[in-house]
Amino acid sequence: xxxxxxxxxxxxxxxxIYPAYINxxxxxxxxxxxxxxKAVENPSCAEIRDVxxxxxxxxxxxxxxxxxEWNRDVQFRGRVRIQLKLEDGSLCQDKFSSRKDVxxxxxxxxxxxxxxxxxxxxxxxxxxxxxxxxxxxKKKK
Numbered sequence: 660x661x662x663x664x665x666x667x668x669x670x671x672x673x674x675x676i677y678p679a680y681i682n683x684x685x686x687x688x689x690x691x692x693x694x695x696x697k698a699v700e701n702p703s704c705a706e707i708r709d710v711x712x713x714x715x716x717x718x719x720x721x722x723x724x725x726x727x728e729w730n731r732d733v734q735f736r737g738r739v740r741i742q743l744k745l746e747d748g749s750l751c752q753d754k755f756s757s758r759k760d761v762x763x764x765x766x767x768x769x770x771x772x773x774x775x776x777x778x779x780x781x782x783x784x785x786x787x788x789x790x791x792x793x794x795x796x797k798k799k800k
Contacts, residue, residue: 666746670719673740674758677725678702681766690727693762699769704737706775710768711761715752717742 666672679690683698691698699706704720711718723738724731741761742751755761769775 670740672744673717673719673742674761676707676739676741676758676762676765677728678704678707678735678737678739679725679728681707681762681769690725693759693766697763697766699766702765702769703734704739706769706772707739707765709772710765711739711741714755714764714768716755716761717751 677690678701679685680692681698681702682691683695683700685691685698708718708720719740721738721740722736724736725738728735741755743755743758743761745751750756755764
């Protein structure tokens, strides 16, 4: 029998985050785990990995499918594993104490990525988080 370790530094104990968790295009039934207004439009695994690596977290990319994802395209594949705790059980980074913290952070940072800001022509660059109410200003391009 395969025995899961209790060591938080082992790869099996890393958090799993699928892009669907922070995808604003998904419903809660389709797997979104954070409020739609805080989520990102179609995040990719690579984007999640990039922002979390930049935040100093230990991140692995796995070629796994999210079970609720009906679209089998390559762009929807992938799962990100994040090391949240060190071997002694202490947090790797104090600002990330839970899975929710990591998801909110990734969802906040992905729109700020260079690949996003250049492609979309700065459509979302004007809406800072926490402004609220002034959403669809420069959406149509």
